[in-house]
Amino acid sequence: MNPLRIVAxxxxxxxxxLAAAANSDRWFEDxxxxxxxxxxxxxxxxxxxxxxxxxxxxxxxxxxxxxxxxGDGFDDVYVTDSKEGGKxxxxxxxxxxxxxxxxxxxxxxxxxxxxxxTADALWFDYNNDGKPDLLVxxxxxxxxxxxxxxxxxxxxxxxxxxxxxxxxxxxxxxDYDRDGKLDLFIGSYFQPxxxxxPDTPRFFPESFETANNGGGVTVFHNNGNGTFTDVTEKxxxxxxxxxxxxxxxxxxxxxxxxxxxxxxxxxDRFFHNNGNGTFTDIxxxxxxxxxxxxxxxxWADYDNDGFLDxxxxxxxxxxxxxxxxxxxxxxxxxxxxxxRETGTSETGWGWGAKFFDYDNDGxxxxxxxxxxxxxxxxxxxxxxxxxxxxxxxxxxxxxxWPPMGNKSLSGYEKKRLFHNEKGQIFKDEAARxxxxxxxxxxxxxxxxxxxDGKLDLFVANANSEPYLYRNTMPNGxxxxxxxxxxxxxxxxxxxxxVRLTAAGMTRLQFINGGNxxxxxxxxxxxxxxxxxxxxxxxxxxxxxxxxxVFTNITAxxxxxxxxxxxxxx
Amino acid sequence: xxxxxxxxxxxxxxxxxxxxxxxxxxADDAFDQGQQALAAKDYTTAIAKLQQAVQxxxxxxxxxxxxxxxxLRQTIAAHPKEGSTADFDAEIAFFQKAAADHPMSSNIxxxxxxxxxxxxxxxxxxxxxxxxxxxxTQFGKSIELKPTWIALYTRGNSYLYWPRVFAxxxxxxxxxxxxxxxxxxxPKKSYHVRVYISLGDGYWKTDNIEKARSMWQEGLQAxxxxxxxxxxxxxxxxxxxxxxxxxxxxxxxxxxxxxELWMQS
Numbered sequence: 001m002n003p004l005r006i007v008a009x010x011x012x013x014x015x016x017x018l019a020a021a022a023n024s025d026r027w028f029e030d031x032x033x034x035x036x037x038x039x040x041x042x043x044x045x046x047x048x049x050x051x052x053x054x055x056x057x058x059x060x061x062x063x064x065x066x067x068x069x070x071g072d073g074f075d076d077v078y079v080t081d082s083k084e085g086g087k088x089x090x091x092x093x094x095x096x097x098x099x100x101x102x103x104x105x106x107x108x109x110x111x112x113x114x115x116x117x118t119a120d121a122l123w124f125d126y127n128n129d130g131k132p133d134l135l136v137x138x139x140x141x142x143x144x145x146x147x148x149x150x151x152x153x154x155x156x157x158x159x160x161x162x163x164x165x166x167x168x169x170x171x172x173x174x175d176y177d178r179d180g181k182l183d184l185f186i187g188s189y190f191q192p193x194x195x196x197x198p199d200t201p202r203f204f205p206e207s208f209e210t211a212n213n214g215g216g217v218t219v220f221h222n223n224g225n226g227t228f229t230d231v232t233e234k235x236x237x238x239x240x241x242x243x244x245x246x247x248x249x250x251x252x253x254x255x256x257x258x259x260x261x262x263x264x265x266x267x268d269r270f271f272h273n274n275g276n277g278t279f280t281d282i283x284x285x286x287x288x289x290x291x292x293x294x295x296x297x298x299w300a301d302y303d304n305d306g307f308l309d310x311x312x313x314x315x316x317x318x319x320x321x322x323x324x325x326x327x328x329x330x331x332x333x334x335x336x337x338x339x340r341e342t343g344t345s346e347t348g349w350g351w352g353a354k355f356f357d358y359d360n361d362g363x364x365x366x367x368x369x370x371x372x373x374x375x376x377x378x379x380x381x382x383x384x385x386x387x388x389x390x391x392x393x394x395x396x397x398x399x400x401w402p403p404m405g406n407k408s409l410s411g412y413e414k415k416r417l418f419h420n421e422k423g424q425i426f427k428d429e430a431a432r433x434x435x436x437x438x439x440x441x442x443x444x445x446x447x448x449x450x451x452d453g454k455l456d457l458f459v460a461n462a463n464s465e466p467y468l469y470r471n472t473m474p475n476g477x478x479x480x481x482x483x484x485x486x487x488x489x490x491x492x493x494x495x496x497x498v499r500l501t502a503a504g505m506t507r508l509q510f511i512n513g514g515n516x517x518x519x520x521x522x523x524x525x526x527x528x529x530x531x532x533x534x535x536x537x538x539x540x541x542x543x544x545x546x547x548x549v550f551t552n553i554t555a556x557x558x559x560x561x562x563x564x565x566x567x568x569x
Numbered sequence: 570x571x572x573x574x575x576x577x578x579x580x581x582x583x584x585x586x587x588x589x590x591x592x593x594x595x596a597d598d599a600f601d602q603g604q605q606a607l608a609a610k611d612y613t614t615a616i617a618k619l620q621q622a623v624q625x626x627x628x629x630x631x632x633x634x635x636x637x638x639x640x641l642r643q644t645i646a647a648h649p650k651e652g653s654t655a656d657f658d659a660e661i662a663f664f665q666k667a668a669a670d671h672p673m674s675s676n677i678x679x680x681x682x683x684x685x686x687x688x689x690x691x692x693x694x695x696x697x698x699x700x701x702x703x704x705x706t707q708f709g710k711s712i713e714l715k716p717t718w719i720a721l722y723t724r725g726n727s728y729l730y731w732p733r734v735f736a737x738x739x740x741x742x743x744x745x746x747x748x749x750x751x752x753x754x755x756p757k758k759s760y761h762v763r764v765y766i767s768l769g770d771g772y773w774k775t776d777n778i779e780k781a782r783s784m785w786q787e788g789l790q791a792x793x794x795x796x797x798x799x800x801x802x803x804x805x806x807x808x809x810x811x812x813x814x815x816x817x818x819x820x821x822x823x824x825x826x827x828x829e830l831w832m833q834s
Contacts, residue, residue: 320694
């Protein structure tokens with residue numbers, strides 16, 4: 001035998017062994033293609049006098065939203081496209097980590113035509129019948145699909161009173177007035193100028209830091225009869241920022257959910273729910289005024305102190321060092337930014353970010369996607385700053401903005417998976433776990449797709465294929481999950497807070513109605529328990545206001561909790 | 570020649586001999602009063618008196634520099650951290666008018682530029698770029714009038730704060746090399762250490778690592794106690810990058826107090 005071949009053979013064995021060792025340390029496996037969930041997203045190409053300029057600023061619309069639409073016990077995913085004629089996808093979860101696109105059959109595929117481009121989507125049970133309905137948000141006219149059951153949907157947009165032109169980019173649904181029905185909060189990026197045929201060139205942001213000529217927020221009150229009423233002004237939420245994301249949660253634990261509005265090109269806003277059907281803008285007191293580019297809002301109690309904190313992504317690059325916000329909730333409707341102290345400040349051109357406990361250690365970790373446009377090797381930065389420094393420039397006029405062409409802007413950025421080190425700092429483990437791709441990420445959806453107690457990740461990327469990362473963590477940490485059903489409260493229990501006590505520690509989670517940019521995660525509440533399998537109790541504060549305690553909860557399984565079945569507190 | 574004529578001539582001589590003192594006197598008085606008010610944290614009086622000093626002696630580096638320091642202290646007292654952008658607008662307007670009134674004063678232009686620099690940390694990131702660019706314009710005008718060491722150092726150093734994508738570091742190196750040549754032909758001053766630091770940083774930012782280290786080494790020979798030079802020379806690779814990126818972070822306030830210069834002038 002040739003001795004060189006023997007050496008080469010050992011070398012190959014050695015490399016293979018190293019690769020195996022490396023893989024065992026990697027807890028997420030890219031199963032996108034294997035799962036059949038790899039349809040590419042394409043940005044919308046406009047055909048108007050400003051098309052070349054708009055191309056750089058509308059690289060949006062890749063989103064992923066999760067719900068178990070058919071009630072079979074497995075979370076499904078709706079994934080959007082944006083190109084003209086591009087189909088949206090409803091991926092039915094087959095239960096074995098494969099998916100089947102049933103969007104055409106279900107009647108929810110056609111979201112993109114010459115007058116409409118899909119930007120995002122939201123599952124919410126608008127008629128409170130226990131079946132998640134689907135809202136498709138568009139630059140154009142939104143679509144509301146009623147879930148008829150048996151895998152069929154029917155468009156009810158007009159009947160629901162939601163048919164109007166909006167440049168919608170985000171939405172959340174929660175019961176702000178505690179009447180038992182989910183109300184709808186829609187954030188729009190551009191003002192309602194028809195982007196497909198604008199009648200004015202002045203539809204771009206008037207400022208990079210204080211723009212107030214955007215689409216703002218629109219609030220639709222759920223009338224309980226299948227219709228909605230625009231109550232934006234009545235509830236005190238009339239805004240005109242360049243809204244990119246909305247995030248709701250009960251900041252002061254008073255039983256009413258508050259609202260954080262993240263705006264591009266200007267000040268984020270914080271609205272306190274007064275508990276009487278109105279909100280008050282308390283931005284200055286709560287977070288102060290910023291000039292940043294708010295992209296994402298997600299809420300979670302990252303330090304397990306009983307109050308929900310907020311993570312907002314902004315832009316941090318060589319040419320624009322804004323830094324993200326990790327707003328620590330001080331418990332008195334004020335927040336302190338601890339992003340620098342916790343190591344979560346710099347994540348490039350941030351987009352979707354989502355808290356979740358990927359290793360079931362009882363501390364909420366954080367995944368952040370980023371990257372604006374990854375194209376040619378030339379940078380668009382000098383072009384944009386040439387415009388910015390031109391004296392007397394009218395930013396609102398699209399004609400003044402330079403076309404991006406094939407240039408890149410904050411492209412090829414690595415994603416971050418921040419492991420929460422007991423609420424003190426976060427350590428980036430993205431490279432270790434193989435989730436540090438350089439595609440232009442937009443939305444994140446977290447769900448336990450195979451019900452194995454380990455949270456998986458779906459990432460929607462702009463102008464590219466998505467990623468489905470299966471969590472293959474080998475550790476034996478315990479967990480417990482809850483599916484809540486409201487009876488007096490809204491049926492999907494959006495807004496419910498769950499406080500779990502185990503091993504001398506109480507942790508808080510809540511059910512949100514679509515928080516985080518271009519993504520909606522599972523409506524199940526998932527707690528990591530570490531090495532503890534014994535749960536002392538859970539306390540549920542239902543959206544309608546009542547508190548109930550549940551004991552004898554079994555770990556390592558999904559538990560169904562129905563309002564009214566616990567011990568009242 | 571009569572006694573009266575002699576007396577008049579003598580009086581004229583005496584008067585003309587006193588003219589500079591008489592002109593500088595009120596400016597000095599105003600400056601002193603401004604300094605006292607500043608020490609007492611009476612910012613309104615300090616700013617008014619120092620503005621008066623600038624108006625009386627517009628090309629004084631001292632008067633303009635201290636006026637900016639007074640504004641800075643006032644705004645940070647009112648708005649902790651970095652102040653509010655609006656707090657700097659009156660100061661900028663003052664220097665804009667002063668520059669128009671005294672178009673041949675290079676130091677007014679220099680401080681006009683510094684007024685924009687002072688505002689940068691209080692601004693959003695895009696406004697920071699606009700402010701930095703406007704500051705550069707004023708520094709350039711100052712250099713056109715009089716290419717002084719401080720003006721060349723200031724503009725050269727300012728270029729280094731721009732991210733690499735703007736490719737302005739080489740312009741900074743050019744200015745700093747001129748300032749370096751100037752200081753080599755002058756008696757040594759404590760502030761000359763700044764050029765060794767910044768020119769080295771400029772070489773580093775234009776990927777001339779050896780030249781950077783050599784400049785810092787030369788600086789350390791001339792200024793053996795310089796901690797910034799020691800810090801740079803003790804670091805390599807990513808550590809050095811992190812250190813210099815941190816130093817040249819536009820979000821951090823740059824020390825624009827020119828006291829070291831005017832005290833030694």
